[in-house]
Amino acid sequence: MDFEPYRGELVTYCYRMLGSFHEAEDMVQETMLRAWKARERYDATRASVRTWLYRIATNACLTAxxxxxxxxxxxxxxxxxxDPGAPLTPALDIPWLQPFPDARCDTEVRADLRLALVAAMQVLPPRQRAVLVLREVLEFSAAEVSEQLGTTVPAVNSALQRARAALADAGVGGAADVDEPDDPGVRAVVRRYARAFEAADVPGLVRLLTDDAVLEMPPVPLWYRGSRDYGLFMDRVFRMRGSGWATTPLTANGQPAFAAYAPEPDGGLGLHTLQVLTVAGGRIARNTVFADPRVFGAFGLPPRISSRISPADSRRAR
Incomplete structure (x- = not known):
């Protein structure tokens, strides 16, 4: 019995449930182990292998x-x-939401994996979260989900209604609210933003923002709303670290992203942050900036690059 064809989609499912790519990988490994041990008891007349694996993964996630x-x-x-000058003190006691490295999993990544939605889903009780993903994203039937969760169809339908209402109250819109990352206009906006960032051009950055753009930086608990405060904070960053940055394009959670490398005294460039962008209406509406080394590791980012070559070239040379 071959479970490997389902690994990628199971990782994305467990990520939606847990909010951590590393934990999702561990949970899928646990799912595969449990399935292998229980393979003699699998009954093909009751469920497909895929449905059976999702039941095991769901139970493992709910326990975790x-x-x-x-x-x-x-x-x-x-x-x-x-206060754009507030101390940048990390809150390391908080288990922050992590981004999903699209390139690490051979699976379709759609708008339902975007950061704002995954963050909103973390507020839901775990069983509601499972019902929402299994029904709305993975399109299992209510009967299949009731079997996976060991409950009834009416209970599944009720949980789904409550989950939908909670997301609506949180103001999380649909895919139409966010521009697609492969849209030529989105790519152009992101390229202009990256060039302005590399040049420490704060006015250039601000011109690309929506009026109520959000900037947040886990594990620092601070966040800013509005192009004015966004620009003031970026001015502070560039005054501290100087100009001459480099960026390399990525995707995370089905969104455009880039790794930012800051100039260092020896002339090289050190990995500074991973920045995940949300583009809406042709402008940057949100920038979630990650500085956690575990996040860097998940994306396979080199910690240093030479200032004489681009980060993309550096990664290809590895």
Whole structure:
């Protein structure tokens, strides 16, 4: 019995449930192990291998989530800061939501994996979260989900209605609210933003933002709303670190992203952040900036590059 063809989609499912790519990979490995041990008891007349694996993965995720705090982004914890000079103190006690490295899994990544939606889903009780993903994203029937969760069809339908209502209350819109990352206009906006970032051109960055653009930086719990405060904070960053940055394009959560490399005293460039962008209406509406080394590792980013070659060239040479 071959379970490997399902690994990629199971990782994305467990990521939606857990909010951590590393934990999702571990959970899928646990799912595969449990399935292998139980293979003699698998009954093909009751469920397909895929449905059976999702039942095992769901139960493993629900067990892992018992008594655990949700994984938030800074914007989910309180009001935006109005002080661009506030101390940048990491809150390492908070299990922050992590981005999903698209290139690591051979699976279709759609708008339903975008960061804002995954963050909102973390607020849902785990069983509601499972019902929402299994029904809305993976399109299992209510009967299949009731079997996977060991409950009834009416209970599944009720949980789905509550989950939908909670996401609506959180203001999480559909895919139409976000521009597609492979749209030529989106790629052009992201390229202009990256060039302005490399040049430490704050006015150039601000011109590409929506009026209420959000900037957040886990594990620092601060976040800012509005192009003015966004620009003031970026001015602070560039005054601290100088100009001459480099970026390399990526995708994360089905969104455009880039790794930012900051100039260092020896003339090289050191990995500074991974930045995941949300583009809406032809402008940058949100930038979620990750500085966690574990995130860098998940994306396979080199910690240093030469200032004489691009980060993309550096990665190809590895």
């Amino acid at each position: 989530l018992e008594g655990r705090a949700r994984r938030p982004l800074p914007s989910g914890l309180g009001a935006p800061s109005e």
